[in-house]
Amino acid sequence: MDENGGKKDTPLVRMKDIGKRFGSFWALTGAGLDIYPGETHILAGENGAGKSTLIKILAGVYREFEGTIEIGGKAVRPRSPLEAEELGVSVIHQELSLVPSMSVADNVFLGRSLTRRGGFVDTRAQAAVARQYLEQLGVKVDVRSPIEQLPIATQQLIEIAKALGRNAKVIVMDEPTSALSSPEVDRLFQMIDGLKARNCGIVYITHKMEEIERIADRITVLRDGRLVGSAIAPELPIPKLIQWMVGREIDQQFPRHTPTMGKERLRIEDFSVFPRGFHGKPDVEKVSLHVRAGEILGIGGLQGSGATELLTGLFGGYGSLWKGKVFFNGQAVRTRSPRQAIDRGIALLTNDRKATGLILPMSIVSNTTIADLPRLSPGGWLRMKRERGVTEKLSDSLNLHSASLDRSVSELSGGNQQKVVIGKWLQTDPSLLLLDEPTRGIDVGAKREIYRLMNEWTRQGIAIILITSEMPELLAMSDRILVMHRGKLTAEFPREEATPDAVLEAAMGRRMEKKAS
Amino acid sequence: MSEKQMETTLAPSLGKRVFASPATRALIALILVFLLGMVFNADGAFFKIGTHRDALRQASVFGILACGMTLVIITAGIDLSVGSILALISVIFSLMSIHWNWPFWISLPACILIGAFFGSVSGALSARFGIQPFIATLAMMVFARGLAKTVSGGMKVSTAVQNPDGTYRYVDVPSIFRAIDSRILGGNLSVVTLIFLVCVALAWLALSRHRWGRYLYAIGGNEEAARLSGVPVRWAKISAYAASGLMSAVAGICQAAQEQQGDPEAGQGYELWAIAMVVIGGTNLMGGRGGIGLTLIGILTIGYLEKILSINAVPEASRLMLIGVIIIAAVLMQRVGRK
Helix, strand or coil, X not given: CCHHHHCCXXXXXXXXXXXXXXXXXXXXXXXXXXXXXXXXXXXECCCCCCHHHHHHHHCCCCCCCEEEEEECCEEXXXXXXXXXXXXXXXXXXXXXXXXXXXXXXXXXXXXXXXXXXXXXXXXXXXXXXXXXXXXXXXXXXXXXXXXXXXXXXXXXXXXXXXXXXXXXXXXXXXXXXXXXXXXXXXXXXXXXXXXXXXXXXXXXXXXXXXXXXHHCCEEEEEECCEEEEEEEHHHCCHHHHHHHXXXXXXXXXXXXXXXXXXXXXXXXXXXXXXXXXXXXXXXXXEEEEEEECCCEEEEECCCCCCHHHHXXXXXXXXXXXXXXXXXXXXXXXXXXXXXXXXXXXXXEECCCHHHHXXXXXXXXXXXXXHHHHXXXXXXXXXXXXXXXXXXXXXXXXXXXXXXXXXXXXXXXXXXXXXXXXXXHHHHCCCCEEEEECCCCCCCHHHHHHHHHHHHHHHHCCCEEEEECCCHHHHHHHCXXXXXXXXXEEXXXXXXXXXXHHHHHHHHCCCCCCCCCC | CHHHHHHHHHCCCHHHHHHHCHHHHHHHHHHHHHHHHHHCCCCCHXXXXXXXXXXXXXXXXXXXXXXXXXXXHHXXXXXXXXXXXXXXHHHXXXXXXXXCCCCHHHHXXXXXXXXXXXXXXXXXXXXXXXXXXXXXXXXXXXXXXXHHHHHHCCXXXXXXXXXXXXXXXXXXXXXXXXXXXXXXXXXXXXHHHHHHHHHHHHHHHHHXXXXXXXXXXXXXXXXXXXXXXXCCHHHHHHHHHHHHHXXXXXXXXXXXXXXXXXXXXXXXXHHHHHHHHHHHHXXXXXXXXXXXXXXXXXXXXXXXXXXXXXXXXXXXXXXXXXXXXXXXXXXXXXXXXXX
């Protein structure tokens, strides 16, 4: 609509001083983003830096926020995704919002079908217009075929066609290449060039360096919910970009004590995990590592690194869908189910306590004892007093405060919920703790508590493998750090040598050996 | 610092918690039904002990089914096959007792095992092969009905036994039939009601006092978290359906004894009554919440409602419409004041 859309100095969208609070936690404070026509704008930052939150505000997903948004010079507050679309903003989320069983054309016109009089869908007109959009994008596809029969890359392109159909001036893509092969990536990038030529503004979120180097015109970096800075791509070479991304001082108090390490607790060799069956691509490929009693082994990585799948596989969470050798306390073992893992003394704290950790309708006591019930209820009959006793002891040692241990865990705060999950695993007497994001979504006090506990556990000879997306936590709590990228190990650092820049670089897929490229 | 305060302020007052509990709400519905009975007492019929004995006897077969249904629903499943398995077992039990003259100490365990077997097949279909419980048990419902008709030759298995020459002779009603259909405690309690109460007690023990019951709640509450906590999800689910099949068999035995015959058409639609009883009690179809005490309240609510309407000579057509309305009212009441 704007006649001067081509001029670089007037942004299509200007987000300023954006703040967003979840409960007592500020996900964004003073964040901002200017989107110019005809530019690919990379939005960069570590996990949890606030990128998705910022995008969701622009897309009208979150209605409550502070700050201002201007689109085409006018102040707006999109209150729903539909409103955002009407303002010309289309977001392509990682999970595509297509209806798999419907045809390509129907998907392109989802929610705003072309109709004839009487409300009947004009299938023929839709097909013609959809074909036209897709041709502009260079996609050859039968618009009548159902979406589910098309490769994921084509689906992604159809999602973009959908955005075009809505006359989007700004198209936001959240890690669009995570499921694409490299020729498909090339095609996507060609298409982005096409969109730029039409003076669309592109916002592109990615964790991959090579993509940033290839398509960035402008880069904005967020860190801890704040705007670090924004620059045109040539002014922000990769090393400087990384510095912007991680550049905080590690000033939080992390009380990691020097450990006394014991014997080797776990060693794995060429460990691969196939969550979707052996015919599919492995999520973890030939990883070898070891961890000793009393040691905290940290694993760093960005989304899709395979670290979570590694731990789940070790725990028997994918049954026997893994290959490789596993030695536990020096003995070769094959763990095929969580029960076997628990009986051996392995515990897995999953990264999503509500989805995979807690049984929300059940009480604190029942949640605490569920993994250890075979021992706590010999003969099958429950020993209620015994269960209460062990739960009381654990919640005391974990500083879990609740009016009653009979309350359902759904009523507890995030920190206390996490303590219940931790209590559940401590009750099983583990000698190897697999911790996947143990401090996600809990407040600072509870975090510190968990760090204190980790020290205590290692002092007792428990070995810990820690996955965390929080760089300071990884650097401060780990005795040794491994980094994974797309299912493979890319680097290993002793505690002293690990720096944020080096870890992040390895996490983005640069192997240490090939630093020159 | 604030953590402790926050948690305590989150805790609602005792009165609110008592009112918010499903048990209280279900009890209110039951009490309302009782008040209804006292007002419309059909010239004092409601105050006679015989009326209560009959109300309980008539609710017993449904109640036994509802006990098994509760176990399955707590795992977030459903069992549509209970009515058909009831019919199948009533036919088989009648054949064994009337035609083959098997002693009860063989026929009873055999029937119960057959019921458990068919239940475990539904369970395996859903837990092992990932077929939705609704579909798996729907298929079992149709299959078991067909099998009941096949086994019985499409006819009621009664004490009128066909001779080889095509004529009929009447044989005595087997003593086990009479025993199950009799009354105890001076004629004030039916044996089927006693059997029903034993089923309630067993289901309560399993759900509240045994590890297996805890596993069922865990699976219904969050199957993935349960699996990752070492709960034997598959086995526990299959055994829940087996238990439901077992209870259906018990109900089938009672039904055959009461009718003194095995009817392959028996039990049609009983699965829906059983589900209604569970839901009115306040057990959530989403799984993970509820209990056998609630189901008992639900059984009594529907059972007594039915009785009160019938002693007041409300015709069946209106009775059904009224019960439909009351099911909705009871379920809505379960939701009042919750998000």
